[in-house]
Amino acid sequence: MGIFTMPSLGADMEAGTLVEWLVKPGDEVHRGDVLAVVETQKGAIEIECFEDGRVLELQADLGAALPVGAPLALILGPGEAAPEPKEPEAPAADTKPEAVPAQALADTPEVAPDPAVAIPLPHGATAASPAARARASELGIDLATITGSGPAGAVLLKDLEVRKSSAAIVQTASPMLEMRKAIAAAMARSKQTIPHFYLSETIDVQPALEWVEARNADRPPSDRLLLGALFVRATALAAAKVPSVNGQFVDGALRPTDRVNIGVAVALRGGGLVAPALIDAGAMSVDETMSGMRDLVFRARAGRLRSSEVTEGTITISSLGAVGAEAMAGVIFPPQVALVGLGAPKLRPWIVEGAVEPRTVVTLTLSVDHRVSDGRQAARFIAEFQSHIASPETL
Amino acid sequence: MTKEDIRTAFIEELLDIAPDIDPDTLGEDDHLQDDLELDSMDVLNLVTALHRRLNVDIPETDYPQIATLALAVSYLTARVT
Numbered sequence: 117m118g119i120f121t122m123p124s125l126g127a128d129m130e131a132g133t134l135v136e137w138l139v140k141p142g143d144e145v146h147r148g149d150v151l152a153v154v155e156t157q158k159g160a161i162e163i164e165c166f167e168d169g170r171v172l173e174l175q176a177d178l179g180a181a182l183p184v185g186a187p188l189a190l191i192l193g194p195g196e197a198a199p200e201p202k203e204p205e206a207p208a209a210d211t212k213p214e215a216v217p218a219q220a221l222a223d224t225p226e227v228a229p230d231p232a233v234a235i236p237l238p239h240g241a242t243a244a245s246p247a248a249r250a251r252a253s254e255l256g257i258d259l260a261t262i263t264g265s266g267p268a269g270a271v272l273l274k275d276l277e278v279r280k281s282s283a284a285i286v287q288t289a290s291p292m293l294e295m296r297k298a299i300a301a302a303m304a305r306s307k308q309t310i311p312h313f314y315l316s317e318t319i320d321v322q323p324a325l326e327w328v329e330a331r332n333a334d335r336p337p338s339d340r341l342l343l344g345a346l347f348v349r350a351t352a353l354a355a356a357k358v359p360s361v362n363g364q365f366v367d368g369a370l371r372p373t374d375r376v377n378i379g380v381a382v383a384l385r386g387g388g389l390v391a392p393a394l395i396d397a398g399a400m401s402v403d404e405t406m407s408g409m410r411d412l413v414f415r416a417r418a419g420r421l422r423s424s425e426v427t428e429g430t431i432t433i434s435s436l437g438a439v440g441a442e443a444m445a446g447v448i449f450p451p452q453v454a455l456v457g458l459g460a461p462k463l464r465p466w467i468v469e470g471a472v473e474p475r476t477v478v479t480l481t482l483s484v485d486h487r488v489s490d491g492r493q494a495a496r497f498i499a500e501f502q503s504h505i506a507s508p509e510t511l
Numbered sequence: 512m513t514k515e516d517i518r519t520a521f522i523e524e525l526l527d528i529a530p531d532i533d534p535d536t537l538g539e540d541d542h543l544q545d546d547l548e549l550d551s552m553d554v555l556n557l558v559t560a561l562h563r564r565l566n567v568d569i570p571e572t573d574y575p576q577i578a579t580l581a582l583a584v585s586y587l588t589a590r591v592t
Contacts, residue, residue, distance in 0.1 A: 332571050337559040340571070342551050383550070386531050413552050437550040 117196060118167050120189040122182045125156055125426050128301035131183045132156045134176050143171045145191065150422065152188060157298035158390055159291070159419035161426055169193045181251075244271035251276050295388040306450045310365075311486040314445045315494045319502050320466055322475045327508035343461070344435060345406035349511040351456050352376045352397040352405075354500035355431050360489045361454035361482070361497050362430045370453055370488045379432030379449060380409060382416040391449055392421045393429035402511050436460045443479040453485035454497075517565070517587045521580065524560040528553050539581040565591050 122132055132154035139151050150162040151171075169191040176188045192198060244259050248271045264271035306312075324346050332340040355362040355376045363373045376398035379391040392415075394400075394408045415421055434446045435458040446457035459479040466475035480501065484494045504510050522534055525547075532547060543549045549557070558569050558577075567590045569577060577583035 329571060336568060337555060337562045340555060342555060344551065385529055385548070410552065410556075439544050 117172070117193060117199070118169065118191045119187045120151060120165060120191050122154065122176075122184050122186045122188060123163060123423050123427065124184040125154075125161055125423060126158065126298065126302060128298055128305065129156060129184060131181050132161075133181045134178055134188065135160065137174060137178065139171050139174075139189075141171050141173055145169060145171060148424075157294040158426065159295070159421070162420060162422045163188075164423050165191065167191060167193065169196070172198055243269065248273045248276055292387055295384075299389060302450060303447050306447050310448050310450060310453075312448060312483050313486050313491070313494070314481055314483050315491060315498060316443060316445075316479060316481040317498045317502060318464075318477050318479045319505055320468070320475050321461060321478045321505055324505045324508045325461075325476055339403075341402060341406050342409075345402055345409055346505065346508060346511055347435065347456075347458060348378050348380065348394065348397060348409060348433060349400070349402050349405050350501045350504040351378055351431065351433055352400070353504050353511070354497045355454075356398050357500045358493050358497040360493045361484060363453060364430065364451040365453050365485060365488065366451055373430055375430065377428050377430045379429035379452070380412055381432060381434035381446075382413050384417060390416050390421065390426070391429065391432050391434070392416055392425040393432075395424060395428060431456065433458065443481055445481045446483050448483050448485060453488045454494075455483040456501075457481040457483060512565075512591050514584060514588050517591060518580070518584045520564055521561070521583050521587065524557055524564060527560065528556050537580060540579045543578055561587070567591055 122134075125132065133156075134152060135155045136153035137151070138153070139145060139149075145151060145165045146168050147165060149165045151165050152163045153160050154163050155161075172190040172192050174189050176182055176186065182188070243264065243266075244262075248259070251273060259271050262271045262275050263269075265275055266272040321343065324343060328341050328343055328346065355378075356374075359372065359374075360370065362376055363370050365371070375396055377393040377395050378397040379393045381389055381391040383389055392412050394405065394412055397405060397408070400408060412421075412425070429449065429452055431452055431454050432446075432449045433456045434444065436444055437460060440460040442459040442462050444457040444459055446455045448455045457480070459481075461476045461478050463474055464477050465472050466477060467473075468475065480498060482494050482498055522537065525537075525543075526532055526534060529547060529549060538546075541547055543554060543557070554574060558574070561577075562568050565587060567587055569586075573586070575582075576586045
């Protein structure tokens with residue numbers, strides 16, 4: 117029997133709010149199925165199952181803010197019988213997880229932001245403990261309506277418990293602010309723990325552009341390619357050749373992988389950024405890469421990404437798009453070990469076979485984790501990328 | 512289909528892709544990428560949506576001709592049957 121738990125959806129995640137169950141007790145589930153939807157700082161994420169089996173029991177209530185690792189459901193393995201009701205196999209089986217006070221979360225090691233102190237105390241506000249204040253804010257409860265049992269009538273966390281059950285599904289007050297905090301936490305951690313170094317190369321993308329134009333000329337808009345799909349494909353092929361820039365740094369070492377899951381940094385309109393991964397991009401054709409990217413960008417903007425997409429990236433591409441600056445040295449997304457930063461395409465004088473020609477060029481800057489790689493590997497990655505972009509038919 | 516219908520269709524599809532744009536302040540000459548901050552994926556999605564809705568297949572080489580509301584309305588009006 118397995119316990120389906122609140123997953124960690126990023127190095128900075130402390131807790132998530134369960135907002136939807138897509139299964140009920142008795143349902144058959146398979147590895148990769150979406151069982152629940154959790155609201156996080158990065159929007160709603162569909163949580164996938166890691167095993168085959170049957171749902172025995174749902175253990176968490178909708179609207180509950182639960183810490184990473186909290187049990188959500190019990191899953192029986194294939195052929196496994198339900199345990200006797202009085203002797204549950206799993207220790208957590210007979211206790212529903214309690215909603216977590218923000219203060220307890222702030223005590224977790226390696227967690228920089230303290231949600232409890234992020235909420236200002238307005239003048240004339242009701243006295244309350246920081247944890248109770250944070251929780252009340254989450255639940256949308258007005259503290260003035262609560263009778264406090266603490267010193268001088270201060271509202272304590274336990275005073276909220278009565279009201280908790282009737283609280284509606286949690287709506288974060290400002291999703292944009294929450295996303296900003298998530299980005300800040302992940303990027304600060306990256307810069308504090310990853311010794312970055314950077315290699316740049318300006319690449320002639322004229323052959324790739326012309327190849328895309330020729331391919332698109334007789335295709336309807338729904339089947340057209342973007343240059344970005346070629347960049348993703350070139351990254352997938354180069355990462356497969358240079359394994360030391362591909363993977364996740366876990367427990368003091370790069371965990372080897374033969375899969376390439378390319379994170380695609382997607383700017384959200386109105387601000388914010390997410391970088392969901394195109395899972396197994398290494399095994400895709402250019403057309404599959406393009407349709408995968410379209411789907412990923414659409415769902416990133418609609419706020420419906422899957423848990424595997426936000427946790428299993430092995431290298432990320434961040435592109436400035438068609439208009440913008442010519443180069444970017446990006447910050448690596450932990451626990452990944454490299455990031456491909458692409459500037460906007462620029463028309464520049466370029467030497468082609470001994471003569472100066474106007475060509476469209478793109479500057480690639482590879483940010484690399486020096487704990488894992490040295491300049492030689494980074495240079496090799498760039499050379500591989502460049503050779504595929506020069507010969508797009510190899511993509 | 513009148514010019515006004517085409518204008519409405521273009522604005523609706525644009526807002527579907529960029530819901531934060533305020534149709535009341537959308538300028539005739541606002542550039543899709545420079546002013547309204549559409550990226551190349553957004554432009555492709557807009558072209559795909561216009562193809563579906565108006566049955567006008569805009570080739571890549573013509574993208575500059577739909578770069579603003581004013582340009583797009585006259586381009587599409589000439590091509591909608």
